[in-house]
Amino acid sequence: MPRIELAPVDYLILLIYTAFVIGIGYALKRYMKSSEDFFLSGRALPAWVTGLAFLSANLGAQEMMGMAASGAKYGIATAHFYWVGAVPAMVFVGVFMMPFYYGSRARSVPEYLKLRFDEKTRGFNALSFAAMTVFSSGISLYAMGLLMTVLLGWDFNACILICAVIVLVYITFGGLTSAIYNEVLQFFLIVAGFLPLALLGLENVGGWNGLTARLATVSSERGFAPGAFTQLWGTMGEASTNPLGVEWFGTLMGLGFVLSFGYWCTDFLVVQRAMAADSMLAARRTPLIAAVPKMIFPFLVILPGMIAIALTQTSGPGGFALPAKPDGTLNYDMTIPMMLGHYFPSGMLGLGLTALMASFMSGMAGNVTAFNSVWTYDIYQAYIRPKESDAHYLWMGRVATVGGIGASVAAAYLATQFNNIMDFLQLVFAFVNAPLFATFLLGMFWKRATGHGAFFGLVSGTAAAALHHGLSLPAGSAAGIKGGWLGAITTYPSEMAQNFWTAIYAWTFCFVITILVSLATRAPREDDLRGLVYSLTEKQSDAGLSWYQKPATLGLLILAAVAALNFIFW
Amino acid sequence: MGLDIRKPIGLLFVILGLTLAVYGLTDAKNGRNINLTWGCVMTAVGGAFLLWSQKGASRSSSQ
Numbered sequence: 236m237p238r239i240e241l242a243p244v245d246y247l248i249l250l251i252y253t254a255f256v257i258g259i260g261y262a263l264k265r266y267m268k269s270s271e272d273f274f275l276s277g278r279a280l281p282a283w284v285t286g287l288a289f290l291s292a293n294l295g296a297q298e299m300m301g302m303a304a305s306g307a308k309y310g311i312a313t314a315h316f317y318w319v320g321a322v323p324a325m326v327f328v329g330v331f332m333m334p335f336y337y338g339s340r341a342r343s344v345p346e347y348l349k350l351r352f353d354e355k356t357r358g359f360n361a362l363s364f365a366a367m368t369v370f371s372s373g374i375s376l377y378a379m380g381l382l383m384t385v386l387l388g389w390d391f392n393a394c395i396l397i398c399a400v401i402v403l404v405y406i407t408f409g410g411l412t413s414a415i416y417n418e419v420l421q422f423f424l425i426v427a428g429f430l431p432l433a434l435l436g437l438e439n440v441g442g443w444n445g446l447t448a449r450l451a452t453v454s455s456e457r458g459f460a461p462g463a464f465t466q467l468w469g470t471m472g473e474a475s476t477n478p479l480g481v482e483w484f485g486t487l488m489g490l491g492f493v494l495s496f497g498y499w500c501t502d503f504l505v506v507q508r509a510m511a512a513d514s515m516l517a518a519r520r521t522p523l524i525a526a527v528p529k530m531i532f533p534f535l536v537i538l539p540g541m542i543a544i545a546l547t548q549t550s551g552p553g554g555f556a557l558p559a560k561p562d563g564t565l566n567y568d569m570t571i572p573m574m575l576g577h578y579f580p581s582g583m584l585g586l587g588l589t590a591l592m593a594s595f596m597s598g599m600a601g602n603v604t605a606f607n608s609v610w611t612y613d614i615y616q617a618y619i620r621p622k623e624s625d626a627h628y629l630w631m632g633r634v635a636t637v638g639g640i641g642a643s644v645a646a647a648y649l650a651t652q653f654n655n656i657m658d659f660l661q662l663v664f665a666f667v668n669a670p671l672f673a674t675f676l677l678g679m680f681w682k683r684a685t686g687h688g689a690f691f692g693l694v695s696g697t698a699a700a701a702l703h704h705g706l707s708l709p710a711g712s713a714a715g716i717k718g719g720w721l722g723a724i725t726t727y728p729s730e731m732a733q734n735f736w737t738a739i740y741a742w743t744f745c746f747v748i749t750i751l752v753s754l755a756t757r758a759p760r761e762d763d764l765r766g767l768v769y770s771l772t773e774k775q776s777d778a779g780l781s782w783y784q785k786p787a788t789l790g791l792l793i794l795a796a797v798a799a800l801n802f803i804f805w
Numbered sequence: 806m807g808l809d810i811r812k813p814i815g816l817l818f819v820i821l822g823l824t825l826a827v828y829g830l831t832d833a834k835n836g837r838n839i840n841l842t843w844g845c846v847m848t849a850v851g852g853a854f855l856l857w858s859q860k861g862a863s864r865s866s867s868q
Binding site for chain 1: 807813821825840843850
């Protein structure tokens with residue numbers, strides 16, 4: 236693995252960025268007077284800030300490094316994770332769901348579940364979410380430490396501790412506001428670091444036409460039609476005819492509906508950003524504003540991956556090449572670092588690496604702020620110390636930040652020792668998350684749904700996901716962490732296809748069981764559901780707003796734009 | 806929430822942009838001096854953010 240040598244100017248850029256991040260946290264310290272200031276930014280932030288934070292909280296290392304790696308591995312089909320697997324769900328949560336989240340004055344997603352359903356449903360969601368955020372944060376930290384060790388020769392322990400301390404300082408000082416402001420800063424820095432990489436790479440391969448010609452060779456060498464790496468839907472008729480290994484229905488239903496709506500519409504990590512907005516209208520526009528850059532991000536993240544594989548396969552000896560793993564297969568995870576090292580001289584290299592660090596930090600800070608809110612409001616206040624003063628919960632929020640960072644560091648070290656344990660934990664969280672959207676959909680749009688229905692629906696959906704995973708295997712895999720541990724009765728063409736179908740089964744079971752149990756149990760009182768269910772909530776009036784300010788109009792424009800992108804790259 | 810985030814964004818971009826541009830004017834993968842080019846772009850973007858924040862501040866103080 237070739238090392239990247241940094242010049243003094245690169246270190247200077249990293250230091251300037253770090254000083255700004257901590258400085259923003261310090262400047263906000265004096266505004267943190269109540270727990271609402273610390274956990275919800277006093278609900279006082281404008282829509283453009285919460286919108287960019289809504290997107291940036293999701294731009295963790297796994298996103299930036301992982302999507303570029305997928306771009307190299309699967310080609311433009313990776314854009315399905317944006318144009319099918321994110322934007323429609325972001326429009327839905329902005330137009331239809333945000334009135335309930337923001338209007339109910341719930342301080343967290345688990346608290347909404349308590350208001351709409353009951354305590355046990357809230358507890359189930361709060362505990363699984365709190366554990367999941369800590370492990371996600373730890374995995375992000377581990378990935379960053381590993382990358383800096385391999386790439387720059389830095390000490391793994393020092394990398395993890397320095398990054399953890401920086402995030403700890405700015406979150407402890409300024410709470411959610413500090414995280415959101417830094418996420419906005421990090422968003423612009425990520426664009427500044429990655430845009431020149433995409434432009435230089437595209438120029439180098441001869442523009443889009445040159446890239447298409449090179450990728451046609453890559454496709455043919457792998458046994459696909461020449462356009463398989465540059466067409467979104469043209470090769471999705473069957474799983475075997477495209478690099479993703481998933482057919483169109485599994486992509487639309489598994490990724491485009493269950494997984495994407497489950498994440499963007501119910502995950503407190505992103506919903507928390509919208510809850511910090513200064514008005515209902517700003518909260519509704521938050522995901523819609525985020526959807527615009529989300530649509531464009533494939534050109535920033537996936538395109539460098541496509542360029543990397545095109546250069547690797549067609550440059551010949553001495554040209555750019557992705558490194559190989561010990562087993563001889565290409566190490567796609569090194570796509571972005573290798574591209575930075577190839578195209579950027581000193582100076583720009585510092586900017587690119589700082590952008591990468593910013594993505595690690597924004598992902599980690601997002602997880603930590605979501606964790607400290609859920610811990611304080613939905614676990615500590617709900618079950619441990621329910622009747623303390625607001626100052627006490629503000630203090631607990633800061634303690635939870637320290638605890639969350641400490642647990643993240645522990646999870647990072649756990650990942651170094653037991654990589655399979657982390658894979659297993661991520662699998663369990665996937666089982667818990669997959670059915671969630673069915674619970675929210677029925678909770679918000681069907682007033683007959685009951686607490687018992689929601690709880691048993693969630694449990695049965697999770698069980699269905701685990702059962703499906705235990706009975707299925709991706710082609711070419713051995714039984715174990717990849718599935719088949721109950722005896723494989725069905726085989727999927729790829730791991731991704733198995734994941735999509737696991738989500739479809741989980742969602743369907745949760746949806747059906749929630750309805751059946753709800754019909755068999757006593758209906759909730761309608762007076763208790765006002766502001767929580769669509770049919771019992773006063774509709775948001777957009778009268779007096781210009782056409783471009785109305786969430787529904789914005790949503791339609793965004794959907795039209797994303798449909799156009801799907802059509803252009805069909 | 807007290808702090809106008811446009812100021813730190815503008816300031817950071819101006820400082821990083823000038824750092825890159827000055828470095829670009831000093832040392833020898835399309836052969837262009839990308840530090841100078843991108844440094845100027847970032848400085849301009851940072852300046853635009855600072856102007857935007859000043860415009861917002863003067864508008865809120867006049868209300």
